[in-house]
């Protein structure tokens with residue numbers, strides 16, 4: 436069976452230019468060899484601190500940012516080499532929901548107009564009347580009253596605006612949605628409502644999600660698979676169960692220790708990450724996490740860890756699991 440989405444060794448580097456001549460002096464390796472695959476209807480959660488490359492990964496998959504190298508296959512078709520025109524046709528199938536929908540909603544247009552425009556741009560619906568009916572349908576699908584079509588973006592709350600952002604994404608019948616920190620700016624109770632909406636729409640429409648968040652507790656209930664990113668690399672990739680039952684990478688363990696446990700009588704030891712994420716233009720040698728790792732060994736400072744398969748589908752990049760270095 437072909438995966439709906441298959442990403443292999445994706446790299447997105449940004450040149451660093453310096454001086455008045457803007458000479459290239461190196462690269463920020465924002466995404467540095469990320470691989471994963473998703474079947475239709477599955478969700479991959481991508482987590483990591485800001486600057487780890489998760490948003491760039493999401494945007495590179497959709498070619499909103501051009502990847503430097505690697506392969507992105509959608510239904511078996513390599514999309515990194517498609518022409519602009521071919522890519523425009525495909526855009527309908529792969530949509531994005533941003534963190535702040537307000538920034539992407541024109542304040543001078545009613546939400547009815549904004550959604551109708553999304554439909555007409557992609558040639559959906561034969562006339563305005565038909566599209567206006569579709570817009571009302573869309574609003575209901577995302578849990579908003581269809582009488583609100585004539586309101587402007589500022590008349591909605593943050594959660595409602597995110598519903599509008601989701602309505603705009605599903606308007607064109609996509610199969611893949613990249614949700615880039617789509618609930619991060621919302622209060623916890625509103626977060627839960629929007630996560631439920633994402634889950635309901637997935638069931639109803641068979642959507643496949645790449646769900647980006649900086650917090651494991653956000654992706655926990657929605658993800659089938661989870662990738663943990665650090666400085667451009669996926670340091671651990673596993674199914675939801677594997678990751679939560681057996682977090683292997685010290686970075687994952689630290690993120691995990693910050694997730695609240697439902698039963699407060701269970702004492703969890705909090706692993707505090709020391710320091711900030713290092714500058715991505717000058718990442719540490721060896722294992723890029725070694726400057727903050729509580730389990731760091733000598734070898735970690737010089738040798739970059741290999742990907743080790745702990746169990747089928749559970750991959751970790753850490754010397755602790757490499758028979759060559761662990762004792």
Ligand code: SF4
Pocket residue numbers: 684685686722723724725726728729730731732735740752753754755
């Ligand atoms: Fe820590 Fe070493 Fe594993 Fe990196 S390779 S995560 S520094 S133990």
Ligand code: MG
Pocket residue numbers: 485486489490616
């Ligand atoms: Mg981001």
